């Protein structure tokens with residue numbers, strides 16, 4: 001290694017190997033950005049913790065464990081995981097408390113057009129903007145800076161697949177930026193293994209199994225593309241970005257593919 005050579009560029013994620021290189025080149029300390037401290041909030045009176053029995057109309061709460069794991073896998077520290085009900089007044093108090101002890105808040109559910117959209121009802125008076133994004137899944141989204149510390153709040157939709165996709169699209173790049181990194185996402189050009197239809201006017205983010213075959217990344221969207229099909233989400237190892245102006249892709253068409261950083265089992 002030459003004298004004066006750049007050994008670790010700014011924005012590099014510190015890991016066991018970079019620490020070894022720093023030490024080996026005589027650096028006892030490194031200037032770093034801390035991991036963002038994130039609070040996860042799930043909303044909905046119908047949600048019951050996994051492990052507890054369900055009554056009619058109830059479902060098991062799964063977004064908080066998913067979003068917490070996704071935040072950790074991106075390098076953030078999860079400082080709170082809270083299940084909130086559908087009451088807007090107590091919700092504002094909860095967000096105030098969380099904002100005093102974290103760098104970002106990620107909520108799920110309560111952002112759309114229903115009668116009990118607690119996140120939207122509570123936070124739109126507090127500088128959080130709620131919009132419809134031309135994407136599927138993940139159309140209803142909220143974002144803004146909350147309170148005197150201007151803590152970013154990501155208000156994601158509640159359907160579990162929508163929540164996961166929204167995390168990948170909006171939250172993961174933000175966490176990366178908060179850590180001073182350049183966004184680490186493996187984007188490749190894939191070739192469709194079979195045809196896929198897509199809604200007109202919306203960017204579709206389809207879940208797919210992408211495998212290297214004969215020098216190309218061959219993309220096969222999973223069968224169930226519904227926003228609540230968690231089992232099909234687990235089968236995917238990638239997200240396929242179908243542009244808003246495409247109503248369908250044919251087998252053999254090229255497409256942008258995001259390889260997931262922690263792919264599940266490939267069937």
Ligand SMILES: Nc1nc2c(c(=O)[nH]1)N[C@H]1C(S)=C(S)[C@@H](COP(=O)(O)OP(=O)(O)OC[C@H]3O[C@@H](n4cnc5c(N)ncnc54)[C@H](O)[C@@H]3O)O[C@H]1N2
Nearest residue numbers: 042044060061062063064109110111112113157158159162
């Ligand atoms: N009138 C309309 N209603 C809806 C529309 C629409 O355009 N017009 N769009 C639908 C779509 S698509 C989405 S996305 C949503 C999502 O809105 P919300 O996030 O406000 O919906 P929620 O009721 O809170 O949740 C949706 C669904 O997901 C379940 N959920 C919520 N949180 C969790 C969690 N932590 N773990 C597991 N499952 C969760 C919840 O029980 C609902 O079944 O709006 C649609 N409606």
Ligand code: MOO
Nearest residue numbers: 137138139162227
């Ligand atoms: O806009 Mo929703 O996220 O498709 O289920």
